[in-house]
Amino acid sequence: MGRIAPGRAVDVGGPGAAGADPGAAGPASASGDRRWRIGAVDLAADGTPIAEQVVEPAGFAEFVAGRESADRPRWVWSDSPSWYPGALAAGVRVERAHDLRLCHAILRGARSVRDRDALAAAVEWDAASAASEPDSGPEPVAALFDLDEPLASPGEVPHDLDAALAEFSRQRAALASSEDPGRLALLLAAESAGGLIAVELRAAGVPWDADEHDRLLESELGPRPAIGAKPERMLRVADEVRTALGDARASLDSPPKLLSALRRAGIDVRSTSHWELEEHEHPAIEPLLRYKKLSRLLSANGWAWIDEWVRDGRYRPVYVPGGVVTGRWASSGGGALQLPRQLRPALRADPGWTLVSADVAQLEPRVLAAMSGDRAMAAAGFEKDLYSGIVESGIVSTRQDAKIAVLGAMYGGTSGDSGRLVPRLRRGFPSAMRLVDRAAEVGERGGVMATWLGRTSPPPAPEWAELQAGASLPGATSRDEERARRAAREFGRFTRNFVVQGTAAEWALAWLADLRLRLAAIGTVESGAAEATASGPAFARRPHLVFFLHDEVIVHTPVVHAEAVAAAVEASAVAAGRLLFGAAPVDFPLDILIAQRAVKE
């Protein structure tokens, strides 16, 4: 097992031939980019370059395939979305990578790294990822850059070999200077695996039954209206609302106008949100809530959404690994993280294939129990529903109360039911509560917290510190003090939640990374059997991940492998728990469903 750093190496031609292949921006697509050849360097275990070779862009996928079957190296590259899609499109997967861009972001903020100066100075690595938009087209690199600086692209990390080697060297030094290099190395590996998985998810796509989606829209909204027109069902419901309000011209789509219409009708609300409307008795409320529901469905996931995001039976959202400060993934386009449950029936396996859907029950509180070593909390959830276990321990009296208490503990709830119930949890699970309470205290003082593996929270903004400093000055008013206290508590709630949400994200990455390798080992179906051709050459004949959302995954698999996939999903959850928390007596039970659709019939 070695490492290989590939990077754009040699300028072999003039500008102008760039980007003939619109499918991928960046070096991996370089089959169409005649300006560059690729330099690939083998690295020794200590990171020193051993052997360099030049690879023609058109031969890159083949080169990767050769090394994968020979010695399965860890690829050290600038940014997975820039290198990997081209290989995948040629049917070539990689086993492991070190994503310099993602790892830079972790290391330069990591509190446990003693010397971060060199990383912080390498600001070019703070850039966003290359756009993974399929239709973004070639970038005008040559037009914007002097020939003395030909290797950078606007808004992207560097892709040339020298820059990659230099950055890798900085990262190795930073890791070595860490107080806990083992954990941090684990995090970097998990984060990088996530980078590969995000590319793979996009390549495979979510199998999406657009006809089913369309039927669902029609049954809710009525037939698809002409462009710019509202669906007939919405118009009818809107009329019901206006009649009930006694206001034939009331606007329902503009919150300010709706608010005044409601108040004119004698409904004393301060906003038009669902939660407040629900509290009032008036014949207009019920149809109005129904209208809002329909309106949301139409604007967020209506026919326009299908047209934009679903093609050839695949929904391809854009994932952003590490896009959230806590380490959770974000998304930019397609709304993968907000797919309404209502639409799940449209998530449907290809013929001859099925879906294995799995989610973790109460991931975050279990992670809290594990990282705090709270044996009572671990026991409450062991081999059972955690909330019911808390009730059985006699800490609270109903499952709902247990849930409110636990969420309040992790989010910093102080009022209402939460404020009443959290103290009971503090008595029952002192270790767990001590961990989150301390995290909150640190935040209130303007400090930073780290997750289990060492991802560090961002420090408060300068304005925050000024607010705090100003509040203790002689001339400060009581309003200044109150504002400062409120901001301090707010930041405390952020750091309180950061450690739990962030560590849960690490567990989920470890789960995914392990699962990805197990799926690769399950094997393929023979050529000619039902193939998922729309999933692309790398996945058309083998089980593959198609969806990930914080604590749940969906695998698209040939029917014959469904049981093996379900077993792999389970095994990976166990492995993730062991990898992060060793022998801690905490389990991570899954709800697993094997079905054609990702929802119970």
Place this chain on the structure above:
DNA sequence: CAAGGTTGCGCG
């Protein structure tokens, strides 16, 4: 009229 802010609601 484009950019940026606010509101409301979808997800965990």
Place this chain on the structure above:
DNA sequence: AAAGCGCGCAACCTTG
């Protein structure tokens, strides 16, 4: 209007 964290997106509305 959420109470109590983290997000993205569409629509409306204000600002320049």
